[in-house]
Amino acid sequence: MLNNSFRFTPHITLEFKIEEKDFFIAGESASRVKKTLQQLGIKQDIIKKTAIIIYEAAMNVAIHAIHGVLKVYVDPEVISVITEDVGPGIENLELAMKEGYSTAPQEILEMGFGAGMGLPNIKQCSDELVIDTKVGEGTTLKAKIYLNKNQ
Amino acid sequence: MTEYFHSVRLDFEKCKGCTNCIKRCPIEAIRVHEGKATIMQERCIDCGECIRACPNHAKISVTDTLDILNDYKYKIALPAPSFFAQFKEIENAECVLHALLNIGFDDVFEVALAAEVVGFLIHQYIQENRTKKPVFSSACPAVLRLMQIKFPDLLEHVAPVLTPMEVAARMAKEEAVKKTGLSYEDIGAFFISPCPAKVTEMRNPMNTKHSAVNGVIGVSLIYKDVIKQVIAIKTKQPEDYEKLHKATGLGMAWGYVTGESKNVDMGKALAVSGIHNVISLLEEIERGELKDVDFFELQACTGGCVGGPLNIHNLFVGRVRLRELIKKCGIQAPYFTEKQLIDLYKTGHFEATEPIRPKTIMHLDEDMSKAILKLEQVDKIAGELPGLDCGACGSPNCRALAEDIVRGVAFETDCVIKLREKVKTLAEEILDLARIVPPSMADSSKKTEEK
Numbered sequence: 001m002l003n004n005s006f007r008f009t010p011h012i013t014l015e016f017k018i019e020e021k022d023f024f025i026a027g028e029s030a031s032r033v034k035k036t037l038q039q040l041g042i043k044q045d046i047i048k049k050t051a052i053i054i055y056e057a058a059m060n061v062a063i064h065a066i067h068g069v070l071k072v073y074v075d076p077e078v079i080s081v082i083t084e085d086v087g088p089g090i091e092n093l094e095l096a097m098k099e100g101y102s103t104a105p106q107e108i109l110e111m112g113f114g115a116g117m118g119l120p121n122i123k124q125c126s127d128e129l130v131i132d133t134k135v136g137e138g139t140t141l142k143a144k145i146y147l148n149k150n151q
Numbered sequence: 152m153t154e155y156f157h158s159v160r161l162d163f164e165k166c167k168g169c170t171n172c173i174k175r176c177p178i179e180a181i182r183v184h185e186g187k188a189t190i191m192q193e194r195c196i197d198c199g200e201c202i203r204a205c206p207n208h209a210k211i212s213v214t215d216t217l218d219i220l221n222d223y224k225y226k227i228a229l230p231a232p233s234f235f236a237q238f239k240e241i242e243n244a245e246c247v248l249h250a251l252l253n254i255g256f257d258d259v260f261e262v263a264l265a266a267e268v269v270g271f272l273i274h275q276y277i278q279e280n281r282t283k284k285p286v287f288s289s290a291c292p293a294v295l296r297l298m299q300i301k302f303p304d305l306l307e308h309v310a311p312v313l314t315p316m317e318v319a320a321r322m323a324k325e326e327a328v329k330k331t332g333l334s335y336e337d338i339g340a341f342f343i344s345p346c347p348a349k350v351t352e353m354r355n356p357m358n359t360k361h362s363a364v365n366g367v368i369g370v371s372l373i374y375k376d377v378i379k380q381v382i383a384i385k386t387k388q389p390e391d392y393e394k395l396h397k398a399t400g401l402g403m404a405w406g407y408v409t410g411e412s413k414n415v416d417m418g419k420a421l422a423v424s425g426i427h428n429v430i431s432l433l434e435e436i437e438r439g440e441l442k443d444v445d446f447f448e449l450q451a452c453t454g455g456c457v458g459g460p461l462n463i464h465n466l467f468v469g470r471v472r473l474r475e476l477i478k479k480c481g482i483q484a485p486y487f488t489e490k491q492l493i494d495l496y497k498t499g500h501f502e503a504t505e506p507i508r509p510k511t512i513m514h515l516d517e518d519m520s521k522a523i524l525k526l527e528q529v530d531k532i533a534g535e536l537p538g539l540d541c542g543a544c545g546s547p548n549c550r551a552l553a554e555d556i557v558r559g560v561a562f563e564t565d566c567v568i569k570l571r572e573k574v575k576t577l578a579e580e581i582l583d584l585a586r587i588v589p590p591s592m593a594d595s596s597k598k599t600e601e602k
Contacts, residue, residue, distance in 0.1 A: 010523040012530075030438050039529075039554075040522045041514035044304040048437065055438045076519045121439070 223339030232406035236469035270414030303509030345459025400481025408455030418445030
């Protein structure tokens, strides 16, 4: 009975470790995932959205956290992008979601990052977004993109 | 004609199966099997990287030859801007243009002149916000074909304007109809090309239904004939020639990278050359970076068209020569008045009529569930491969081999390291077997111990 009711969904999980101030991993992981999604035959607009979420989310971890991990889960229904980090957490999540609000330190701004567009961009690109944060401990971000919502 | 036409081909006899080309191909479109390279027709973008990489000159570009001129009553040469960089110590562009007449053409039309028109049109497009920013140049067909495969979501940003080659052919033929009274079909326009991608572009144009170009002749094919003529006439003074040179420095500079940006002259422009550099840049753009740039001039060949694989001279030498030549003869009144250019823009005469469509060829399976399972297999196999990316298996890197295995066109034992491991295990097994003594026989080593 159990065997009949359980249907295996083919899926793939990609994982990337993010170290503090590793600004390259964001772009690298976005490119890697993009290639994977192309190989799966996923539509361009979805690939583009996913790449933006990955880039911004990984960048947030690199800029603010001590270390963290990026996981991308793909099955025929949904793509989930998850970042889990150990770091300062987000003090005011409502403010952080506003365009242009940034808590990035000066040297990060000098490098051209931390413009306060990360979370707003992620929200715009995802169908579902859950952020779980504890000040002084860390943040978990889960973004979902559904693959068949237009059908 | 087959489904795919490509100018870049393999000279089967010359190929030694050395695997140099497979690692340089930006699309991973080449494999070496049974000692010979094969180009995957559905992937090739005709960029010519493999022509440069091959030490045995086994990668060639097939272009039209001068024989094609015989099919037309009136023949017009369309020299690429970079063509003029192939001649040393020339005082003006006239000698090159007249040399082309001397080898059998009835007329010439500089592609540089058409480039000035294209530059103006793109400028207007950006100014009037008629294309999504940032705008990409449409001039380099190898870059556009790369975008079709790897960056399809950026295609909507490509300027909807025909290439300078195409505009040159159309203008030249319309002029010739008026001048000669011949019918359009009797007039042939032939691009003198530094580039294999232009041959492919003429056969299968991307942003127009039919090309007005009747043939694309590689620079290397006619260079010897042309240079003889150039040497014979280059000492003449400009006033001794019938005036053919009409382009200004603005159009002539399209021969090297940054020339187009200067001509388009709109907002912040970024010019990048070399196909691998172009790929890194497009990856950045696709992630949403470089938002402040209005215009991207991207060229597959390092240095731009002067770096074309069919050119004769070193690209850096070529660029200096072209700059020198522009100083000598690039300053003259523009051939087209601003009013003429604005009219051309308003009539939309040289606009693209076809959208550039994405090409989906990278996916492992039509069915996504199957594709996921195949990808898992690819990951598993790739994880077990040595990661040397040596290319000895005939695939460009370990991951590409894993993909080829899953696609069913390669085997794990194609990997020399894997093969060696297998041989070692097998040898050990054989040794183990050899040590087993049949029960009916006495073990001689034990006997000696007992004694």
